[in-house]
Amino acid sequence: MSVSDSSSPSLAAAPPLGSAASIAASVRAGDRSAREVIEVHLARIEQAEPTVHAFNLVLADEARAAADAIDRRVAAGEDPGLLAGVPIALKDNLCTRGIPTTCSSRILEGWRPPYDATVVGLLDQAGAIAVGKTNLDEFAMGSSTENSAFGPTRNPHDPARVPGGSSGGSAAAVAAGFVPISLGSDTGGSIRQPAALCGVVGLKPTYGLVSRYGLIAFASSLDQIGPFSTTVADAALLLDVIAGHDPLDSTSIPEPVPSYTEALGAGVSGLRIGLVTELMGEGIAPDVAARVREAAAALEAAGASVGEASIPAATYGLSAYYLIAPAEASSNLARYDGVRYGLRVDAPTTGEMMTATRTAGFGAEVKRRIMLGTYALSAGYYDAYYGKALKVRTLIIRDFAAAYEQFDLLLSPTSPTTAFRFGDKTADPLSMYLNDVCTIPTNLSGDAAISVPFGSGDDAMPVGVQLLAPALGEVVMLRAAAVLEAAAPPSASAAPAEEVAR
Amino acid sequence: MTALIVTSPSTGAEWEVVIGLEVHAELATVTKMFSGAPNQFGGEPNTNIDPVTLGLPGSLPVVNRAAVELGIRVGLALHCDVRRSTFARKNYFYPDMPKDYQISQFDEPLNVEGWLELPDGTRIGIERAHLEEDTGKSSHQGGDGRIHGAESSLVDYNRAGVPLIEIVGKPDLRSADDARAYVSELRAILVAIGASDGKMEEGSMRVDANVSVRPVGDTELGLRCEIKNVNSLRSLVRAIEFEARRQVDVLEAGERVRQETRHWDEEAGRTRAGRSKEGAEDYRYFLEPDLVVIDPSAEWIAEIAAALPVLPADRRARLASAAGVEPADVAIHVDRGLDDLALGAIDAGADAGRVLTHVEHNLAVDGADALDVAHFTELVRLEIDGKLTATQAKTVLAEMVETGQPPEVIAKARGFEAMDAADLESIVDGVIAAHPDDWAEFVAADDKGKVKKLSGFFTGQIMAASKGQADGRAVNMLLNQRRAGT
Numbered sequence: 002m003s004v005s006d007s008s009s010p011s012l013a014a015a016p017p018l019g020s021a022a023s024i025a026a027s028v029r030a031g032d033r034s035a036r037e038v039i040e041v042h043l044a045r046i047e048q049a050e051p052t053v054h055a056f057n058l059v060l061a062d063e064a065r066a067a068a069d070a071i072d073r074r075v076a077a078g079e080d081p082g083l084l085a086g087v088p089i090a091l092k093d094n095l096c097t098r099g100i101p102t103t104c105s106s107r108i109l110e111g112w113r114p115p116y117d118a119t120v121v122g123l124l125d126q127a128g129a130i131a132v133g134k135t136n137l138d139e140f141a142m143g144s145s146t147e148n149s150a151f152g153p154t155r156n157p158h159d160p161a162r163v164p165g166g167s168s169g170g171s172a173a174a175v176a177a178g179f180v181p182i183s184l185g186s187d188t189g190g191s192i193r194q195p196a197a198l199c200g201v202v203g204l205k206p207t208y209g210l211v212s213r214y215g216l217i218a219f220a221s222s223l224d225q226i227g228p229f230s231t232t233v234a235d236a237a238l239l240l241d242v243i244a245g246h247d248p249l250d251s252t253s254i255p256e257p258v259p260s261y262t263e264a265l266g267a268g269v270s271g272l273r274i275g276l277v278t279e280l281m282g283e284g285i286a287p288d289v290a291a292r293v294r295e296a297a298a299a300l301e302a303a304g305a306s307v308g309e310a311s312i313p314a315a316t317y318g319l320s321a322y323y324l325i326a327p328a329e330a331s332s333n334l335a336r337y338d339g340v341r342y343g344l345r346v347d348a349p350t351t352g353e354m355m356t357a358t359r360t361a362g363f364g365a366e367v368k369r370r371i372m373l374g375t376y377a378l379s380a381g382y383y384d385a386y387y388g389k390a391l392k393v394r395t396l397i398i399r400d401f402a403a404a405y406e407q408f409d410l411l412l413s414p415t416s417p418t419t420a421f422r423f424g425d426k427t428a429d430p431l432s433m434y435l436n437d438v439c440t441i442p443t444n445l446s447g448d449a450a451i452s453v454p455f456g457s458g459d460d461a462m463p464v465g466v467q468l469l470a471p472a473l474g475e476v477v478m479l480r481a482a483a484v485l486e487a488a489a490p491p492s493a494s495a496a497p498a499e500e501v502a503r
Numbered sequence: 504m505t506a507l508i509v510t511s512p513s514t515g516a517e518w519e520v521v522i523g524l525e526v527h528a529e530l531a532t533v534t535k536m537f538s539g540a541p542n543q544f545g546g547e548p549n550t551n552i553d554p555v556t557l558g559l560p561g562s563l564p565v566v567n568r569a570a571v572e573l574g575i576r577v578g579l580a581l582h583c584d585v586r587r588s589t590f591a592r593k594n595y596f597y598p599d600m601p602k603d604y605q606i607s608q609f610d611e612p613l614n615v616e617g618w619l620e621l622p623d624g625t626r627i628g629i630e631r632a633h634l635e636e637d638t639g640k641s642s643h644q645g646g647d648g649r650i651h652g653a654e655s656s657l658v659d660y661n662r663a664g665v666p667l668i669e670i671v672g673k674p675d676l677r678s679a680d681d682a683r684a685y686v687s688e689l690r691a692i693l694v695a696i697g698a699s700d701g702k703m704e705e706g707s708m709r710v711d712a713n714v715s716v717r718p719v720g721d722t723e724l725g726l727r728c729e730i731k732n733v734n735s736l737r738s739l740v741r742a743i744e745f746e747a748r749r750q751v752d753v754l755e756a757g758e759r760v761r762q763e764t765r766h767w768d769e770e771a772g773r774t775r776a777g778r779s780k781e782g783a784e785d786y787r788y789f790l791e792p793d794l795v796v797i798d799p800s801a802e803w804i805a806e807i808a809a810a811l812p813v814l815p816a817d818r819r820a821r822l823a824s825a826a827g828v829e830p831a832d833v834a835i836h837v838d839r840g841l842d843d844l845a846l847g848a849i850d851a852g853a854d855a856g857r858v859l860t861h862v863e864h865n866l867a868v869d870g871a872d873a874l875d876v877a878h879f880t881e882l883v884r885l886e887i888d889g890k891l892t893a894t895q896a897k898t899v900l901a902e903m904v905e906t907g908q909p910p911e912v913i914a915k916a917r918g919f920e921a922m923d924a925a926d927l928e929s930i931v932d933g934v935i936a937a938h939p940d941d942w943a944e945f946v947a948a949d950d951k952g953k954v955k956k957l958s959g960f961f962t963g964q965i966m967a968a969s970k971g972q973a974d975g976r977a978v979n980m981l982l983n984q985r986r987a988g989t
Binding site: 094095096102104109112114115116118213214215216217218220221222248249250251252328329331332335336338340341342351352355375378379380383387 | 554557558559560561562563564565566592594596598601602603604656658785787788789792793794795
């Protein structure tokens with residue numbers, strides 16, 4: 002798919018029927034039918050999806066049927082749950098029973114999972130309605146959604162620009178008003194960076210807070226599922242539904258989870274917040290850095306104390322990440338060999354069939370990372386590369402632990418720049434990798450972080466600021482995020498809600 | 504411990520064979536190593552599977568606690584140090600391995616540094632015993648049945664993900680017979696503790712043998728070959744003996760043994776080199792990020808240890824000490840699971856020699872383990888007291904196993920009553936009188952063969968006359984007295 006370089010009008014829109022919380026409240030109260038909710042959102046999708054291309058698959062019929070089932074339950078006096086009738090978009094690396102799940106890769110061609118991811122089951126139990134599977138960089142490897150085998154997703158704020166990635170489709174679906182909430186996955190910033198570039202809220206939970214069962218693995222020790230939303234309250238609500246221990250995921254934290262929604266209004270009075278100096282200097286665009294300083298000031302004005310925090314090892318995070326993640330990926334993606342499911346390119350011998358299948362089925366970036374990872378784990382190189390990266394990871398964990406002794410939360414940019422134009426970084430993988438410099442350290446430490454929209458850059462594109470919290474610090478993090486949300490200047494290119502809510 | 508020394512026919516040089524065994528045993532759990540799919544042998548292809556077994560995208564492994572418990576049992580039974588352990592991924596592409604990596608324990612195994620005692624008392628070191636998952640099974644259609652040259656291949660994933668324990672022995676074995684004894688003993692232990700059914704023929708226990716040879720007296724290990732595809736104890740012995748001789752031939756021809764994997768060809772009775780590997784395979788091991796550390800608490804280990812049954816070596820020692828013999832002499836009694844019966848009878852005062860003899864020769868039958876100890880004790884007592892002949896005792900014992908009745912009841916029903924000494928004497932004298940020529944020849948004979956023949960003749964006549972009720976030993980004694988003229 003070729004993408005025009007010319008600037009087009011913004012397709013960004015507030016969700017047509019408001020937040021997930023308000024939709025659920027009206028459906029649960031019987032004030033609005035789930036079917037109506039779905040029809041309004043499907044209409045919005047029909048309107049702008051041809052340009053945005055947020056979805057690999059829109060589940061219109063399935064969504065209507067699910068909505069009717071919700072309406073029958075409401076009519077019968079039942080409560081369908083916290084997300085009753087709320088349309089949601091799912092990143093296409095989350096397994097959905099009987100529904101194609103592609104990871105935006107040719108290699109999974111024709112595969113329909115025989116089971117639902119744990120989060121998909123939880124959403125279903127809460128009454129949410131999946132309206133589609135969203136586009137991503139193939140196997141979640143990328144920062145622009147340009148690596149999708151099915152063509153890129155456009156940024157609704159400016160269709161000539163990327164939505165970020167890898168969860169670009171999920172971010173764009175929310176920013177375009179297709180759905181009020183969506184799910185993405187974050188391995189090195191794949192929720193937060195597209196959230197920032199698309200002007201929506203994106204939360205990466207603590208590693209182990211949300212089950213990974215049914216999330217098709219990129220890098221198992223880093224992957225985490227999390228919400229996109231237009232409001233901090235919706236992110237908390239969605240987290241309420243998907244967080245919690247899952248016996249099917251050994252790395253899932255076996256602890257009860259608090260209500261994230263309940264604590265939201267508590268403010269930041271008395272909280273100590275540290276601005277991460279290593280993530281405010283070189284490489285960070287001045288307009289982005291300015292918004293972050295304004296966010297710090299807003300937190301201070303709301304009663305928090307703000308100081309400078311240091312994560313010295315953070316600058317090595319990128320290098321460590323691009324060894325650890327590809328190493329795990331090289332192993333995780335070995336199973337796509339043409340033997341059992343997905344694409345098979347026939348050849349005279351099994352070995353040749355595997356090679357032909359993988360050659361045809363994987364895109365360039367996936368191949369690059371498989372090779373990087375295979376190399377990093379190879380005899381003679383393991384200690385110098387993978388082993389060294391693990392040591393850096395340990396240092397980053399230590400640095401964060403030390404910082405969190407002085408601060409309750411940390412603050413930084415989410416992405417060094419606002420959304421860039423298609424093709425700007427595809428020729429130079431390293432410049433693309435640099436997009437993740439602010440987000441990667443949190444994946445390496447396993448902690449929580451959230452990106453909150455905070456005004457615009459000089460190009461009128463959205464800027465996101467990142468709040469970072471220690472493991473299981475989501476409650477405090479969401480309190481501060483709500484304060485930033487309230488204090489944020491409006492995003493320059495977002496259409497007023499009334500225009501599309503008619 | 505016996506050593507297999509290969510003597511060169513040409514030079515007369517003596518070579519010693521050194522063997523280390525790697526045994527894979529399937530653990531007898533209800534479900535698989537990392538999922539709830541059933542762990543069952545056989546079944547229609549691809550029926551005992553689930554998303555985890557097939558390594559479907561998005562599926563995740565969860566360690567089966569029962570497999571860890573059985574793994575710890577094995578470790579404790581092999582006197583290992585049971586420790587904190589982790590899983591790693593062993594990466595290589597193979598169609599019967601669903602994820603194209605095997606989850607196995609690598610640098611931090613569950614059990615390390617133990618030993619196994621052979622029936623003759625030799626201790627064989629155990630390097631480690633770790634947990635891993637089994638692979639599926641490929642069958643190749645067309646060609647010679649191997650993957651190369653096959654027209655197509657079918658894969659059955661029923662076995663994929665079955666929990667395995669790999670027990671790596673140290674190169675402490677010195678003969679094929681000892682290797683067999685080691686595997687037998689290991690199997691007996693695994694069965695005794697309920698860890699595995701140990702069925703080599705179903706592949707639930709598989710043995711790879713690392714074999715090398717060196718000049719007698721050398722302490723350095725020679726270059727070794729790993730022999731695979733050994734499916735029975737008999738094959739193991741044949742394969743090791745073949746391989747040792749092959750290596751001696753190679754070395755004596757002035758060549759070097761190539762470190763390689765060799766396959767045992769049962770029909771041809773020889774090992775064959777596998778596909779030669781260009782350099783060592785690089786499995787790119789790294790810590791399995793989908794699993795967490797297994798750190799069994801001291802309490803749990805103690806609980807498992809307390810519940811372990813008495814192991815074969817201890818059972819042999821126990822019975823041997825009660826019977827006043829060597830442990831190796833009672834190996835068969837323990838193998839048959841009849842050591843408790845023997846021990847019970849000896850403790851109750853039965854003659855140990857007769858008890859061991861009966862168990863070894865007369866109780867190799869189904870149902871013997873259900874024999875009542877008191878009845879068995881009584882039988883041996885009747886025999887020692889001369890109330891039953893050895894032949895009668897054997898008959899009664901067989902019927903005891905079948906019916907569960909006490910020996911007196913069976914003996915009476917069969918009319919087995921001890922013959923009065925005077926009655927026996929009159930029968931003996933009657934037979935002598937009836938065969939005067941034979942008797943004269945017997946008394947005069949000094950040729951050993953002739954004595955034996957005539958003794959047998961008279962014993963037979965006497966037995967017939969007594970309708971089998973005469974005690975063979977008493978008859979023999981009487982005949983000798985009469986022959987000596989006393």
